[in-house]
Amino acid sequence: MTAQVEREFDVIVIGAGAVGENVAERAVKGGLTAVLVEAELVGGECSYWACMPSKALLRPGTALHGAQTVPGAEEAVTRVLDAAAVLKRRDYFTSNWQDDSQVQWVEDTGIELVRGSGRVAGIRRVEVAGLDGNTYALTARHAVVVATGSRPTIPPLPGLDGVDFWTTRDATSARDIPDRLGVLGGGVAGAELAQAFARLGSAVTVVARGALLGAFPAPAAELVQAGLRADGVELHLKASTTEVRQEDDGSVTLVLDGGASVTVDKLLVATGRQPALEGIGLESVGLSPTEGKPLRVSTDSSGLIDGAADNAERPWLYAVGDAAGKVLLTHQGKYEARATGDAIAARAKGTLTGAPAAWSRYAHTADDHAVPNVVFTDPELANVGRSLEQARNDGYRARSVELPIQVAGSSLHSEHYKGWAQLVVDEDRRVLLGATFAGPDVAELLHAATIAVVGEVPLDRLWHAVPSYPTISEVWLRLLEEYGL
Secondary structure (H helix, E strand, O other): OOOEEEEEEEEEEEOOEHHHHHHHHHHHHOOOOEEEEEOOOOEHHHHHOOHHHHHHHHHHHHHHHHHHOOOOOHHHOOOOOOHHHHHHHHHHHOHHHOOHHHHHHHHHHOOEEEEEEEEEEEOOEEEEEEOOOOEEEEEEEEEEEEOOOEEEOOOOOOOHHHOOOEOHHHHHOOOOOOOEEEEEOOOHHHHHHHHHHHHOOOEEEEEOOOOOOOOOOHHHHHHHHHHHHHOOOEEEOOOOEEEEEEOOOOOEEEEEOOOOEEEEOEEEEOOOEEEOOOOOOHHHHOOOOOOOOOOOOOEOOOOEEOOOOOOOOOOOEEEOHHHHOOOOOHHHHHHHHHHHHHHHHHHHHOOOOOOOOOOOOOOOHHHHOOOEEEEOOOOEEEEEEOOHHHHHHOOOOEEEEEEEOOOHHHHHHOOOOOOEEEEEEEOOOOEEEEEEEEEOOHHHHHHHHHHHHHHOOEHHHHOOOOOOOOOOOHHHHHHHHHHOO
16 A cells, blocks of 8 residues: 655755765754665675775775786786686675665664655655655755765767667676677766776776877876776777677677777676766756756855745755766765755855855765766876866966976886876966876875865975875975975
8 A cells, every 4th residue: 555655854865875875874964854766785886886886896906906007916826817706896895785784874873764766746745656656745944965976977879779788787796707798988987987897807998089098198098098908908099980780690790980899798897977967856846957958057165956946035946066067086076965965954054155165064075076986997097186177277377397207116116117297387386286196006196186176285395294204205305306306
């Protein structure tokens, strides 16, 4: 027997991924009641199909390759990766796609959970088609937060809709390693999963319309490209796919411009993601897509959605994480969520009115200045802040300082270490606007750069941050010397 259940909360969060969990937690810490609405697993994409399983697939290969680059350790390595063991470890990090521990955390935190598909039904109202068959009519006293994440962008290629292809979800939860894997797309997910599967035994071919990791500085991306090729990955870059077809034996053929073709046993489509905003009722509060384009929202620095009914007079509708469409990275979405949850609680108490001050606990200011990002390939690529081109486009008198990573620490780290580093400097203030590192294990250099960019540390003061010897961090000293200090 089904029923309609009416409930009232201070805050309703649609989406119980990592971002939604953080909003609800901060609201509860601020003295409010909160409910999470989720139709899938509590914990979301990152926990089960993205960050955690993909890194679990990548790390064993990186560890093995690291040992193979150090004499003494190299001689002790006598085997290749055990694919079954890697998949078993991946399953551990996804909790075997069971969300019991996440649900327990929600309960222990004082957050309620409604399992079902939620949609905005009007100002401060959310309707949920419950997985238990009930309908839930929820009312928010203060805020509704859209934390619905993102979904894959599938290109309109002739024949693709007739092919049984993988998205990143399928790849990160795969039970078997295909003999031949095709990867359509040369972005972060495409590069990472191409290397992971190559090291697990697949013959991998990447097809991309542009350059590999084209959003990053070319010298850094070229090091990753060389790493993929060293693992046997075949790269077709700046190549358009004109047709995709499923063969009688189940294999998939991609026909490229110029007549070349690639045939694989499984095709992974990794051509980006877009905010998952369709079907959640935003049109009921005056938000609709531009003709011919998917729905997007615009938010202020606290996550408040521009143009939603009654939002200017009495703030109530927010978007955070991938759903907001600013930065599609889990750690940045969680940062946004913490600020938004705090802003909602402060507005409820009357201690925050209007837009929050930049760099306050209620603002997502770092989204515009200091977004850290790591590509977990081998070698790694890590960057934060603005590229040189972005800095100049934003009106800064910017200068780039670039060097190969050739220090005592890198030489000790592995034989024939190859890396590259770049600082982007605001010449008028002599502070960092951005930094990029490429090379084995450079991800651990990134937080120092993030602190320097966020803190706007003057280079003359940064000069006194002495890197330990012998570490790869010595490259900081070399970069500052190259700058002229």
